[in-house]
Amino acid sequence: MRRFVTVVLLSVCCLCTRAPAEEALEVGLIYPRTGNFKQQGLAQMRAALLAVDEINAQGGILGKNVQMRPLDTGGRKDKAMRAVDALAAANVRTVIGGVSSEEVLAIGESAARRGMLYLVPQAASADITGRSGRRNLFQEGCSARMAGRALIEYLDQQFPNQKFFYVTAGYTYADADIGAFLEAASMADRASGQSYRAALKQAASSDAKVLVLMLYGDDLVQAMPLVDKLGLRQRMQVVVPYLNQDIVEQAGPGLMEGVIGADTWAPQVPRLEGSQAGQAFIDAFVQRYQAYPSSAAASTYASLQQWADAARRSSSADPAKLIAALEGHVYRLLKGEQQWRAFDHQNLQTLYVFKVKPRAEIMQDPLKQDYFEVVHRMDGDMAAPTLIEWQEERGVGRESLD
Missing domain, CATH: 3.40.50.2300 (Response regulator)
Structure with a gap:
């Protein structure tokens, strides 16, 4: 249809x-x-x-x-x-x-x-x-840098003094801290078409508590099954720069459950x-x-x-x-x-930090598209x-x- x-x-x-x-x-x-x-x-x-x-x-x-x-x-x-x-x-x-x-x-x-x-x-x-x-x-x-500032404020509250592991389309930051977030967010969002298996296996063997995937479009969609297969969502908080409806629908709400990201809009924002x-x-x-x-x-x-x-x-x-x-x-x-x-x-x-809801909650929505819980917000002049x-x-x- x-x-x-x-x-x-x-x-x-x-x-x-x-x-x-x-x-x-x-x-x-x-x-x-x-x-x-x-x-x-x-x-x-x-x-x-x-x-x-x-x-x-x-x-x-x-x-x-x-x-x-x-x-x-x-x-x-x-x-x-x-x-x-x-x-x-x-x-x-x-x-x-x-x-x-x-x-x-x-x-x-x-x-x-x-x-x-x-x-x-x-x-x-x-x-x-x-x-x-x-x-x-x-x-x-x-x-992505503005979204990153909203995410930094939230993650610094939720994961103080924890190690972060960053994966971008061109670079990997292992055993980094939250301070590397904006540097990683500055990476171009062009499609790489590469496999992220090696980088994600490296993340699985690290002791980082937060996995930041600075990936966009099909790159992020293709990386999420690997994240799930390696069990990274169960032991690390997965974060993406932009979290929106299009990405959740492409990757699947089941694979995206619990993922955190930021954006300026979701259907519950007008309410x-x-x-x-x-x-x-x-x-x-x-x-x-x-x-x-x-x-x-x-x-x-x-x-x-x-x-x-x-x-x-x-x-x-x-x-x-x-x-x-x-x-x-x-x-x-x-x-x-x-x-x-x-x-x-x-x-x-205003920018919002979202977390993808469990699939059972999503399925209660008439359109099966109520994906996000708003967990934080930041005024635009603070993010820019x-x-x-x-x-x-x-x-x-x-x-x-x-």
């Missing part, structure tokens, strides 16, 4: 982009329909379709309906850059999407050269709004924050797709709604005017208060780098966005 729904979604979206451009205001969706991050790409597509339909139902933007022009990157840098070229040739001025840091950085660079506004739903690298930050780019989701709009988004998403929206979906939906809001407030679809309307803007949409921080365009919002940290990272002469 899910395969059929996916085909219908893509077919409908492709059909809706055939109308003449002058009849609508187009926005490009550059996303991985295939490859290592295809599950998150599907979530972005679904949320974008819902957001565009709602924006149009409210009268569109500047008297025009919004139309989405989707292009698949497969999570690859070269395809992402070609997608920007194709959208620019079609006079599309705003793009959204991308999952891996490699493709997002490539889209950001290409979009900047063409004067296009780029809205990033989620990506792990802190460079996206840090060292490689650009004035045309805004990121709604948190970086925790008292957000009626957030709950309305969940209800609409469930009605259309018979599934809860993941964080990739929520970030995509919120970004498009904020783009529409900026266009209405500025009475313009020009990227320069949209950038000015977004910078420093404070709002409430799907949860509590959020802000597009002016100096780096990083969205500030300060202005001084940001300027030091960018270096002399690059103390502001260009």
Whole structure:
């Protein structure tokens, strides 16, 4: 059934982009329909379709309906850059999407050269709004480093003075402490395709109490059966940088039980924050797709709604005017208060540390998708780098966005 729904979604979206451009205001969706991050790409597509339909139902933007022009990157840098070229040739001025840091950085660079506004739903690298930050780019989701700060605060309380074992796509940190967390979180989230058997066997022979898997997408999914086979979940606390619905569903809730991670969204967040709009988004998403929206979906939906809001407030679809309307803007949409921080365009919002529930509890949910228990939270301005940290990272002469 899910395969059929996916085909219908893509077919409908492709059909809706055939109308003449002058009849609508187009926005490009550059996303991985295939490859290592295809599950998150599907979530972005679904949320974008819902957001565009709602924006149009409210009268569109500047008297025009919004139309989405989707292009698949497969999570690859070269395809992402070609997608920007194709959208620019079609006079599309705003793009959204991308999952891996490699493709997002490539889209950001290409979009900047063409004067296009780029809205990033989620990506792990802190460079996206840090060292490689650009004035045309805004990121709604948190970086792995921001998630790491929320996790550090929680883990330091729960596992004081304990040894940590870190596994990344390229490096292994044995017998390290919690202080290595942010260094490990800075590793790129590109797919390695490697086997983690040797690293996990090394972890099994260590006396570490916490196993940190700095892995993303299919790499994490493929590592979890090895973690289970070696009995590591039973004797170590397993931690991942991003813990979201897409990953749990790909790996399986049974293998992910008890795993801890952080993110900015889960379906219970609107209820925790008292957000009626957030709950309305969940209800609409469930009605259309018979599934809860993941964080990739929520970030995509919120970004498009904020783009529409900026266009209405500025009475313009020009990227320069949209950038000015977004910078420093404070709002409430799907949860509590959020802000597009002016100096780096990083969205500030509450981060949550989640723990995957036991399977028996998950199965009590009508959709069998109530995966997470919220065990900790951190304000966004505490997780994000300060202005001084940001300027030091960018270096002399690059103390502001260009």
